[in-house]
Amino acid sequence: MSHSFFKEALQLSAVGISKLLKRSANIIETAADVADWPEVKVTQQGDSTILVYDRLDLDHSEFKVSHNAQSIHLNLRPICQDYLIPNIASFSSRSPKKPEKVARFVAAHQHVRWSTCTADELHCFFSDWLIDPEEDPGNQMWQTRAVRMLKPLNDRAIRQRDAGRCTLTAAWFSVHLDLDQYLAMMDNEFADQESLMAYINDIPGFHIGDFKAGPISPKCYESHGYLTMQVMDLLKLEKKSGTVHMVRKPDRDIAYNFSQKSILSVEAAMVGNSLKITVKHPSKEFIPVKVKDCYSA
Incomplete structure (x- = not known):
């Protein structure tokens, strides 16, 4: 089963005064309930784009982030073996x-x-x-x-x-x-x-x-x-x-494509029960950011 729908996309001015949130997303669903994953929050801090998943409740071993010049790829594998109640x-x-x-x-x-x-x-x-x-x-x-x-x-x-x-x-x-x-x-x-x-x-x-x-x-x-x-x-x-496996949440593979900015580096870490992904761009690129996130389960 699959469908696509529009979410918000983020646009920020060069000086960060005006903010217009608008994101577009193409979501491919399987039998797993994709609603189990919270929506991502996107903000801008200097020359970095910050992506935050709140209440994700992941162990550091259950996610992996990689990137190329214009997109990042987030792999979520909640194997659930670290819980006091594993199953x-x-x-x-x-x-x-x-x-x-x-x-x-x-x-x-x-x-x-x-x-x-x-x-x-x-x-x-x-x-x-x-x-x-x-x-x-x-x-x-x-x-x-x-x-x-x-x-x-x-x-x-x-x-x-x-x-x-x-x-x-x-x-x-x-x-x-x-x-x-x-x-x-x-x-x-x-x-x-x-x-x-x-x-x-x-x-x-x-x-x-x-x-x-x-x-x-x-x-x-x-x-x-x-x-x-x-x-x-x-x-x-x-x-x-x-x-x-898959007792709590389904596996997810998520790609975020940055159409107007290149990527220098990506850092991902759990902060409390939130997953924070910091995407650093070249400092000379002071143009509005457009984030397109594509989900697949």
């Missing part, structure tokens, strides 16, 4: 919780990524799964303890990732849930020792003297293991990588 359909179908509760959970956390999430977002992801606000807190003792158990690991994971010392993934997080890994955190520069020791000292059967002298009680591993079991379902990896 919404699969996650929802295997969840033991009621469908309406799963739907609320997915709606709240479906855009959170391991590569960019904050410690607070990671904490809310787990606590919203474990703690039921409609249930008596007195009946959720183990869930509350699991949330406390996760806090030092959440904080350590984000600090270590942001320092470039690890690539944070569900697999990395799962490995570091092990109690021996928790005990090793007592010597980890990225761990918050206060929250870590508050949890460790509260493990049934744990005594710091025993730990320093030799093996700790098997009861410690039992208690810790029961807490980690409550979150392992959230960290299950999809066995087939293809199952996560």
